[in-house]
Structure formats: structure tokens, C-alpha cells
Amino acid sequence: MSFNIALSGLAAAQKDLDTTANNIANVNTTGFKESRAEFADVYATSIFASGRTKVGDGVTTAVVAQQFSQGSLQFTNNSLDLAITGEGFFALTPDIQSQDMTYTRAGAFKLNKDNFIVDNKGNFLQGFAVDPVTGENQSVSLSTTQPISIPTSAGAPRATNxxxxxxxxxxxxxxxxxxxxxxxxxxxxxxxxxxxxxxxxxxxxxxxxxxxxxxxxxxxxxxxxxxxxxxxxxxxxxxxxxxxxxxxxxxxxxxxxxxxxxxxxxxxxxxxxxxxxxxxxxxxxxxxxxxxxxxxxxxxxxxxxxxxxxxDGTTVGYLTGVDIDAFGRVLASYSNGDSAYLAQVAMVRFANVQGLKQVGNTSWKQSITSGEPIGGQANTGTFGAVNASSLEQSNVNLTTELVDLISAQRNFQANSRALEVNSTLQQTVLQIR
Known part of the structure; x- marks a missing residue:
């Protein structure tokens, strides 16, 4: 039994090392959230056994829990770089018609060849429809979101009246x-x-x-x-x-x-x-x-x-700038003096963010334990504000991770020593004549 206890300790220490190493590896990953390996003791006994003399059966990894604390902001010169200060997530879909959403805090967005706002993997940023003059949203239901497009022209000219x-x-x-x-x-x-x-x-x-x-x-x-x-x-x-x-x-x-x-x-x-x-x-x-x-x-x-x-007339205009305010409203400015609200970046939150399922590319999907995604408007409630020309950095504290790495290494060594002692004792028993 002691062999199994020591082996479980080695496995737990290895899991701690892996988790810490992954945090350190992603210290510069935009929107990354650090993880923490959480452990629980193993204890099993029958109803006729004495609990006073029962020794535990080792340790097991209860969960590798992500920590969704706020990362610091890095300011950029790209107006499509977005960061959230709050609990919200951006919603992404793999194609224009899809409703299969993933959620991310990494806001390094850009325009694709068709002038849609996409992430590094080509996933489409979702937004709510708005009134082009006032910017008021028409719905905050996630079923009504659509990919955000930035037209390069102001459309048909308008004759002066x-x-x-x-x-x-x-x-x-x-x-x-x-x-x-x-x-x-x-x-x-x-x-x-x-x-x-x-x-x-x-x-x-x-x-x-x-x-x-x-x-x-x-x-x-x-x-x-x-x-x-x-x-x-x-x-x-x-x-x-x-x-x-x-x-x-x-x-x-x-x-x-x-x-x-x-x-x-x-x-x-x-x-x-x-x-x-x-x-x-x-x-x-x-x-x-x-x-x-x-x-x-x-x-x-x-x-x-x-x-x-x-x-009140205009000629044909060409895109001269894009601004995104704290509410996530996307305002396009054109060379003819026109400006129009195009969409509002959709914000999503969950009842239990630690229940989200990781899918890579600093993205998550909903799960049974996360609860249903709740859509809403940025800068209201707990969704958080949208910060244009900013990126949320990883929330990994490198100093803390290096200290944790030393601690995990020592735990591994201690469990290795326990395994070695167990082996020595069993060898001694086998050599009794």
C-alpha cells in the first residue's frame, strides 16, 4: 500500500509541475488565465474497519482550476485590439452562419479579406445590431448576434435637400x-x-x-x-x-x-x-x-x-477610421463626413467561469458546470467595459510560479525518497532467512 501512496504523491507532484510549467510557458499569451492544481486526499474503508487506525490511501488531483482574475492591460496602436475589464467574454463563431460559439478574453482582432473582424484563427467576432444613428442596441440575445463587418465605403450618395x-x-x-x-x-x-x-x-x-x-x-x-x-x-x-x-x-x-x-x-x-x-x-x-x-x-x-x-447631402465616402467605445459600440468614420454605428460587440458571462471547458487558442466553451451563456451589453452590470487599443495580458505572476515550481520539485523529490525507502524495506524483508 505504501508503494501506491508514494506513487500517488509522485503523480500529484508531476501534475503540479505540469500546471506550473504551462503557466510559465504562457506568461506572454494574450488573454491567458493561469491554472492551479488542487488536490484531495484519498481515504477508503469498510464499515467494520476502525477509523482510528486507518491510514490514508494517498492523494489525487481533484481539479486543475483556472483562475479568471483580471490581467493587466497593454496599450497598442490598433483600434481593433480589445480588452475587457470585468467578467465578460467575447463571443466567436467559426463561420458567418454558425451559432457554435466559443468564448475568449484574447482581443487581438483584425479585418479579414471580406472586412469582417476576426481573431488570429479566422473566427468571427459577434455583435448585436444597433441603430446606425444613436448606437442603441436592438437586442442582447445571443441568438440574434451576427459577425461584425466594417464596410469601407459610406454607401450611396445622398442628394442635398x-x-x-x-x-x-x-x-x-x-x-x-x-x-x-x-x-x-x-x-x-x-x-x-x-x-x-x-x-x-x-x-x-x-x-x-x-x-x-x-x-x-x-x-x-x-x-x-x-x-x-x-x-x-x-x-x-x-x-x-x-x-x-x-x-x-x-x-x-x-x-x-x-x-x-x-x-x-x-x-x-x-x-x-x-x-x-x-x-x-x-x-x-x-x-x-x-x-x-x-x-x-x-x-x-x-x-x-x-x-x-x-x-444635409453627402458624396460617396471612404473609411477613414474605426472607434470602439466602452460600451462596445463600433463607430465608423468616412471621408465625406458621415459616421455610423455598425454594431455593438457582444458580451457574455457565466454563472461559474471555472466550469468552462478549454478548447485551445485561449478559448473556452460552455459545459454543464459552467451554466448557460448570458449575453449583455458592455459597461453594464458585471460584463465589464471594452477598452479599445488595448490587450489583456496573461494573469500569470512569474515570481509566484517560480516559487511554486521549486515547491513542486521538492514534493516530487520527497515522494521519490518515500518510494525508495519503501523499496529498501521490502528488499530487507525479502532477504530475511
Whole structure:
């Protein structure tokens, strides 16, 4: 029996050595979680045996338990490198349609040839669908996840429908309404400003807005005429509403004046506005305010100053950057000024993380003892926050492992000595005559 006890001690010491060696080998493995060999004594007896004199039957390895403590963060220059500070896991699938998920803490992600976010083995990072404008997720059920794709273009161009313009018109200017307006003659207007707009094909055009002061006798309200010229079609300016200001230089409302460029006029090739085959589905309107309606034109004794000028059209854009926030929301920015939320990185947690089954490549699968995977949003509850441009390092403490290695070696030697003593005693018994 003593032979078996010593042999069990050797096996346990060997398991401890193997576990420690594996921890040391993975000290630089991203997302690796150290393991700890846990042992239990072996004790067996019959109901008629005396428990007071029974000696144990050795030792057995109860479990090699992984320790899911937080690893330190290593910061990188890759925005697709992700680290979790919390208890969550990333969810991965081997192909686009699969729901066979593995779970990992290793966030060294990159784009594959089809612009999907994948890990080093080509597994697809899973995410929740979100509203492209607000980033609000539509579901946190793992059955609704899908691989996250980063499109390299912003999609179809969007034709301009509204121009927002707010400015200060100089009250000291002299009236210029004595002669017909001519966009090519600076003497027939006081101020002008231009903005680039886009047609349905994404081609850019220049819309120039002109202002000229009309004759006003104080204390009556001051009025300014407005005109719009499309590109270089200076011979056909489109007139707009008059801008009226009170004696304090404030805009007189309602209503807010506009200049309308009718779609029918712009779309008619005979008018010379569009010559590339593009078509506007709606009128283009110049609104004399900002998009929120807060800023409106003024007429003060100050130089002409445009304080807001924007439009709602875009041309075709190309990907210029990807940002991922603490909630795991993926925001793509494009060269045309557009930005859109693409997805939200799915977070997963388990009731018993030590029950997860290791499958290699710093990944785990659920098991009976781990419990069902629970999906959720990063930076809420215990899922943890997502840190972009970061990697979670191994949680192995090299100093501790080296001390454990010495201890395991001594245990092995001690059990080897016990085995040797047992062999010597049995040899002595066999030599009795």
C-alpha cells in the first residue's frame, strides 16, 4: 500500500509541475488565465474497519482550476485590439452562419479579406445590431448576434435637400436695389457666401447665396433681398424671400424666409443646372437658420459674418477610421463626413467561469458546470467595459510560479525518497532467512 501512496504523491507532484510549467510557458499569451492544481486526499474503508487506525490511501488531483482574475492591460496602436475589464467574454463563431460559439478574453482582432473582424484563427467576432444613428442596441440575445463587418465605403450618395445658413448682415451697407441684380457685377449686391452641395449621383455643385440691401427709411424695418445661383448659371438667379430686421437688428419672424430651388427646374436639362443625368427627388431649400432653429440672421453694425453654414447631402465616402467605445459600440468614420454605428460587440458571462471547458487558442466553451451563456451589453452590470487599443495580458505572476515550481520539485523529490525507502524495506524483508 505504501508503494501506491508514494506513487500517488509522485503523480500529484508531476501534475503540479505540469500546471506550473504551462503557466510559465504562457506568461506572454494574450488573454491567458493561469491554472492551479488542487488536490484531495484519498481515504477508503469498510464499515467494520476502525477509523482510528486507518491510514490514508494517498492523494489525487481533484481539479486543475483556472483562475479568471483580471490581467493587466497593454496599450497598442490598433483600434481593433480589445480588452475587457470585468467578467465578460467575447463571443466567436467559426463561420458567418454558425451559432457554435466559443468564448475568449484574447482581443487581438483584425479585418479579414471580406472586412469582417476576426481573431488570429479566422473566427468571427459577434455583435448585436444597433441603430446606425444613436448606437442603441436592438437586442442582447445571443441568438440574434451576427459577425461584425466594417464596410469601407459610406454607401450611396445622398442628394442635398436642405441648406442651413445663418449670418450677420452689415447694417452700415448702402442700398444696391437701384439696378437689376447681376451675380457677375459686385456693385449690384452687398454680400455673398457659397456652400458645396451634392446631387443624386454624389457630384458636387456650388450654391452661392447673395444679399443686397433695399432702400429703407428709418424707423421702418430694414429689408434685404436674397438670390441663389447654381454653379456658374449666373444668368438665371433664383430669388428668395426678403429678410426683414427691426431697429435692434434682430430678425423679424415669423415666418423664417427661405429660397427654394425647385426640383423640376434643377432636373430640366434645358435649364443648364444638371448636365450629368442626376435627378433631385425633392426641392433644394435654403433655410435662413441653423439646423436646430436657434441661430437666425441678424443685422448689426458689424462686418458680414457667417456663423452657420451646412447642408444635409453627402458624396460617396471612404473609411477613414474605426472607434470602439466602452460600451462596445463600433463607430465608423468616412471621408465625406458621415459616421455610423455598425454594431455593438457582444458580451457574455457565466454563472461559474471555472466550469468552462478549454478548447485551445485561449478559448473556452460552455459545459454543464459552467451554466448557460448570458449575453449583455458592455459597461453594464458585471460584463465589464471594452477598452479599445488595448490587450489583456496573461494573469500569470512569474515570481509566484517560480516559487511554486521549486515547491513542486521538492514534493516530487520527497515522494521519490518515500518510494525508495519503501523499496529498501521490502528488499530487507525479502532477504530475511
Amino acid at each position: 436642405n441648406i442651413f445658413l445663418s449670418m450677420n448682415l452689415d447694417s452700415r451697407e448702402l442700398a444696391t436695389d437701384g439696378v437689376p441684380f447681376d451675380a457677375t457685377d459686385r456693385a449690384t449686391y452687398n454680400h455673398s457666401t457659397s456652400v458645396t452641395v451634392y446631387d443624386s449621383l454624389g457630384e458636387s455643385h456650388t450654391v452661392t447665396t447673395y444679399f443686397r440691401k433695399t432702400t429703407t427709411v428709418p424707423p421702418a424695418n430694414a429689408e434685404w433681398e436674397s438670390f441663389v445661383v447654381w454653379d456658374d448659371v449666373t444668368g438665371s438667379p433664383l430669388p428668395g424671400d426678403n429678410l426683414v430686421f427691426d431697429a435692434s437688428g434682430n430678425f423679424v419672424t415669423p415666418p423664417v424666409p427661405t429660397i427654394t430651388l425647385p426640383a423640376a427646374t434643377l432636373n430640366n436639362p434645358a435649364n443648364g443646372y444638371l448636365t450629368n443625368g442626376a435627378q433631385f427627388a425633392a426641392d433644394v431649400v435654403v433655410n435662413f437658420r441653423d439646423a436646430s432653429g436657434v441661430k437666425q440672421p441678424t443685422q448689426y453694425a458689424s462686418t458680414f459674418d457667417v456663423n452657420n453654414l451646412s447642408q
